[in-house]
Amino acid sequence: FNLQIYFLKHRFSDQVSIMNCNNGAIQDRTIYEDVEIFAKNLHEMKYISERDWITYIDLFKNMVQFLKEPDLFIYLQASTDTLLSRIKNRDRNFEKSISPEYLHSLNISYEKWIGKINKDKVLIINTDEFNIFKDFDQLDAIFERIQIALDL
Numbered sequence: 001f002n003l004q005i006y007f008l009k010h011r012f013s014d015q016v017s018i019m020n021c022n023n024g025a026i027q028d029r030t031i032y033e034d035v036e037i038f039a040k041n042l043h044e045m046k047y048i049s050e051r052d053w054i055t056y057i058d059l060f061k062n063m064v065q066f067l068k069e070p071d072l073f074i075y076l077q078a079s080t081d082t083l084l085s086r087i088k089n090r091d092r093n094f095e096k097s098i099s100p101e102y103l104h105s106l107n108i109s110y111e112k113w114i115g116k117i118n119k120d121k122v123l124i125i126n127t128d129e130f131n132i133f134k135d136f137d138q139l140d141a142i143f144e145r146i147q148i149a150l151d152l
Helices: 002-021 031-044 050-064 080-090 100-116 136-149
Strands: 073-077 122-126
Touching: 002 031, 002 050, 031 050, 031 100, 073 100, 080 100, 122 136
Parallel strands: 073 122
Antiparallel strands: none
16 A cells, blocks of 8 residues: 555656646556556455555545646557566566466456546557567557547
8 A cells, every 4th residue: 555655646746747847748657557457456456455445546536636637548458468478578587476367457457447538538559469669660650540649
């Protein structure tokens, strides 16, 4: 719970900084994902008590009323098998303890969350067939899809 509050505070500070700079920004992870995916998953796994979860959600609701929602959510979608393969290929020690079940539960949470967002504000890019960080030839097509989604 304490770590999730710490993340929430930092995501909120990041959002405020972005709003104050009056420029566009791309975030890897938003305050919304912290709540809807990671903290929610920890609550469902019983690592965050009901009382603490209610406190966390109340704090989040109070914070986001001061924020401008992103113009576009870009969801880099990948199956659990693809994610597991990428984790294995990266061979990072700190990722070796991530269980397939936990990763799958995060994937399900992402699908549920993204399904609740206004479809006009979501761009889903399935990355099972390519790695956005390695297959640079795909980037122009992705940039074009983002421009269309943002009406640029």
